[in-house]
């Protein structure tokens with residue numbers, strides 16, 4: 001078959017003006033075409049293949065005839081044929097140069113990526129007379145490009161997965177720069193905070209607007225101290241939801257260091273703990289209720305002794321009142337003596353009043369509160385109330401309470417602890433013979449006040465004393481086993497510890513600690 005296109009080109013290239021040696025020049029041109037580092041080909045104006053260079057034929061391992069009879073298209077990878085033909089159709093329609101990447105089968109059956117390039121051949125009048133093309137092997141470049149494309153795709157995929165993980169974390173995640181300015185909040189925050197929240201609103205320190213006004217100072221203090229420490233930290237705070245309700249969140253944050261070990265960012269997560277908080281509050285409330293009930297039970301058991309205790313000053317008042325009447329009656333009233341009797345009435349009146357006030361306080365049912373308290377004002381009240389009971393049981397009580405032992409706590413709750421421990425001690429000593437002694441001590445131990453109640457009862461035996469503090473543990477026929485468990489929850493809520501031990505050879509000692517209030521300077525004074 002005649003290669004018109006090449007000869008045409010050959011003529012186009014001929015600028016010599018002399019009589020051309022057509023055969024020689026066509027041969028030279030063919031040699032040149034075969035030397036091109038690419039597979040050269042041409043088609044007629046309709047895109048039908050009319051020529052393939054020798055390197056092309058060698059590459060596909062076909063004869064010219066076979067290739068022109070359609071073999072050239074067989075050498076194109078089945079998956080790429082359609083794309084190539086549609087590119088060809090588009091080129092024919094527009095008459096413009098095109099290029100397309102296909103896999104082309106080599107004689108040994110291996111496919112390599114080739115860039116097919118074709119441009120229209122025009123005659124002098126500008127009419128399209130055919131197409132000339134060259135295929136360039138891009139397998140190696142393509143491999144590199146594909147690897148890049150693959151790794152970009154893998155990166156995008158892992159980013160997408162990370163985004164999905166972040167979005168599905170059940171919490172509000174965020175990021176801050178090294179200075180503590182928030183630079184990112186997860187979508188979950190915007191869903192929580194509502195449609196009004198925008199990133200501009202809350203980056204930097206704008207998130208403070210969503211924090212409960214009462215918590216803002218604490219959040220800032222905690223955040224600043226975490227930033228200064230460079231260490232992970234956590235705190236609890238209330239954050240406003242879209243409907244205006246504040247819910248409790250636990251927020252945790254960790255520093256992020258770059259490969260040089262420099263702190264560059266912080267990553268944080270806020271987890272909704274509202275339900276847990278509510279359950280804790282419920283528990284605290286029912287513990288307070290229970291403590292109140294057991295206190296009332298103990299006071300009920302003590303009713304007789306307490307009534308006796310209140311009765312004593314009242315009896316004394318009646319006696320002194322009769323005496324003063326006598327001093328005032330008669331012809332020469334003895335005013336000084338009457339005055340003395342009246343002074344005693346005032347004193348006893350106060351005493352009766354004090355006992356009733358302590359009783360009312362113990363019977364009080366109110367939420368626990370933390371006040372600055374002096375132990376030498378909290379503990380004696382209980383022993384005063386129990387004077388009648390101690391006397392009835394023949395127990396000698398001793399108090400050794402340091403002065404100025406200030407702690408922070410709820411006096412009713414602490415008095416209940418003392419009351420429980422003393423009642424247990426009295427019950428433990430109930431069956432014993434011989435002189436029974438009860439000692440209540442309070443002194444400083446490091447940064448704590450340590451209070452102990454010692455008895456001369458049978459002691460605790462060999463078993464682990466910790467079990468006594470379990471709820472419902474009791475060795476008493478009538479016991480419910482809640483006393484010590486309540487004592488423990490009260491003391492732990494005050495930041496202290498409570499434990500029991502044998503007191504040497506005889507009796508037991510129950511002790512608890514309470515952190516001292518700031519600025520306490522205490523000495524031990526025997527009473």
Ligand code: ADP
Nearest residue numbers: 424425428468474475476479480481482483484
């Ligand atoms: P309850 O008094 O109803 O038994 P508690 O929790 O107050 O409940 O006490 C639990 C148990 O601890 C008591 O049953 C008793 O066995 C033991 N216990 C408490 N105090 C003393 C004590 N001072 N000496 C010996 N055992 C004690």
